[in-house]
Amino acid sequence: MENAKTVTVVGAGYVGLSTAVALALLGHEVRVLDTNAARVEGLKRGEPPFYEPGLAESLAQAAPRLRYTTDPAEAYGGSEVAVVAVGTPPTPAGHADLRYLYQALETLAQHRVGLVVVKSTVPVGTNQDAKRILGPGVAVASNPEFLRQGQALSDTLYPDRILVGAEEEWVFGVLERLYQPLVEQSFEELPWLPRPKALREAVARGYRVPLVRTGLESAELAKYAANAFLATRISFINEIANVAEAVGADIEEVVRAIGLDPRIGPHFLKAGLGYGGSCFPKDTRALAYLAKRGGYDFKLLRAVIEVNQAQRYRLVEKAEAVLGRLTGQTVVLLGLAFKPGTDDLRDAPSLEIAEELLARGARVRATDPKALELAKQILDPRVETFADPLEALEGADAVLLVTEWPEYRALDWAEVKRRLRRPVVLDGRNALDPRAMEALGYVYQGIGRGRKLSELAL
Numbered sequence: 001m002e003n004a005k006t007v008t009v010v011g012a013g014y015v016g017l018s019t020a021v022a023l024a025l026l027g028h029e030v031r032v033l034d035t036n037a038a039r040v041e042g043l044k045r046g047e048p049p050f051y052e053p054g055l056a057e058s059l060a061q062a063a064p065r066l067r068y069t070t071d072p073a074e075a076y077g078g079s080e081v082a083v084v085a086v087g088t089p090p091t092p093a094g095h096a097d098l099r100y101l102y103q104a105l106e107t108l109a110q111h112r113v114g115l116v117v118v119k120s121t122v123p124v125g126t127n128q129d130a131k132r133i134l135g136p137g138v139a140v141a142s143n144p145e146f147l148r149q150g151q152a153l154s155d156t157l158y159p160d161r162i163l164v165g166a167e168e169e170w171v172f173g174v175l176e177r178l179y180q181p182l183v184e185q186s187f188e189e190l191p192w193l194p195r196p197k198a199l200r201e202a203v204a205r206g207y208r209v210p211l212v213r214t215g216l217e218s219a220e221l222a223k224y225a226a227n228a229f230l231a232t233r234i235s236f237i238n239e240i241a242n243v244a245e246a247v248g249a250d251i252e253e254v255v256r257a258i259g260l261d262p263r264i265g266p267h268f269l270k271a272g273l274g275y276g277g278s279c280f281p282k283d284t285r286a287l288a289y290l291a292k293r294g295g296y297d298f299k300l301l302r303a304v305i306e307v308n309q310a311q312r313y314r315l316v317e318k319a320e321a322v323l324g325r326l327t328g329q330t331v332v333l334l335g336l337a338f339k340p341g342t343d344d345l346r347d348a349p350s351l352e353i354a355e356e357l358l359a360r361g362a363r364v365r366a367t368d369p370k371a372l373e374l375a376k377q378i379l380d381p382r383v384e385t386f387a388d389p390l391e392a393l394e395g396a397d398a399v400l401l402v403t404e405w406p407e408y409r410a411l412d413w414a415e416v417k418r419r420l421r422r423p424v425v426l427d428g429r430n431a432l433d434p435r436a437m438e439a440l441g442y443v444y445q446g447i448g449r450g451r452k453l454s455e456l457a458l
Ligand SMILES: NC(=O)c1ccc[n+]([C@@H]2O[C@H](COP(=O)([O-])OP(=O)(O)OC[C@H]3O[C@@H](n4cnc5c(N)ncnc54)[C@H](O)[C@@H]3O)[C@@H](O)[C@H]2O)c1
Pocket: 010, 011, 012, 013, 014, 015, 016, 033, 034, 035, 036, 039, 085, 086, 087, 088, 100, 101, 103, 104, 119, 120, 121, 122, 145, 146, 147, 148, 149, 278, 279
């Protein structure tokens, strides 16, 4: 490729590896630097460090232009651009912990890379700090990432937009050239991640993926604003669902009706147990903190966070309302990952639900198609884990559907009923059909659909 560059990606996590694969497929030479030696060794053998659809195949495809190392000298020698994608986890107080970012920047400051692109989600002002740390002669760009786990690679290869914050014209120029094949969608698609048909057709008609230019601070804030807005939609619809439950309406019908208004739209209005994962919980809290530090009380966002927390416990409260005291009763959690398509358990509602059930004296069993091994390391040892959901369900008093894996929808629910001691299914993700469940004789309730709690009787 004419504009090919040598790029170092710092951090081999969800964002770093997706970015590295994408840049390699666009034609750049990519070095991936990570401080975790085991992770780097695994990647050298072609083993992805976590479950992400298509990642293993994509790493293999991009391998000729990908190198992994723990050695900064090897990673940065001759590199023109560094893309920093290290983690920015929450501190107990709720702001972003920037220690990994600062470590990475301090190492970078000892090498000669002319342009440092911050892809990690960072509080407003961090990119200005980065400039100070890196000193004169090094430019900084903010390039937040919008990918979703479970579809990290397709989101990276087929993005809605690319956001670049910078202060120098030449920096925009370098990033526009770096991402040109992505903007034009001119790179060769991967057979296992085909370009969406609508995108292919739009590109044929001259569509280009928008590359939005902003200042550093606006790019930083836009990332938090996007996540806070999406989190607000989720808390909003969960509250409407709670009202639906109280008055006997069906949230799925309500969403179908309102989603057709183009000002509302049908997406991201799935009622459930609330949002989890490594981004929404942390980024909403970080934005609330950022606002407070700036002297502004972001009331709406505080309520979004509060509603989300309460939503996690509703399933436990419902279980108690139906079963009576939970002491000694066996409750099965179907699904542990914070959403389907990932083995990630960071801030997964399942963890707090399991703890709460144990605290109320229940015997807790859990299963998950992908996250079980990780879960065994972090769950309370009193939680019994099962690879086979049917085994987990044997003799249980209630089923809580926590993660809407397709496997659970596809279970033979007539067979499940024969195994259960009591036919109670509380569906935290509206994955099952209330009528079909009732026809099978289940005491069933979803979130904002199914019978009213007061009508559920064993
Ligand atoms: N996961 C997502 O869906 C997602 C999406 C958009 C944005 N983000 C943001 O992107 C950033 C990265 O998130 P992630 O989920 O990919 O993180 P992750 O935890 O999966 O990976 C981070 C990696 O960085 C490595 N690392 C830490 N310090 C390092 C250092 N000094 N030098 C080199 N490597 C170092 C870690 O070993 C780890 O492999 C975060 O700021 C996150 O908020 C994440």
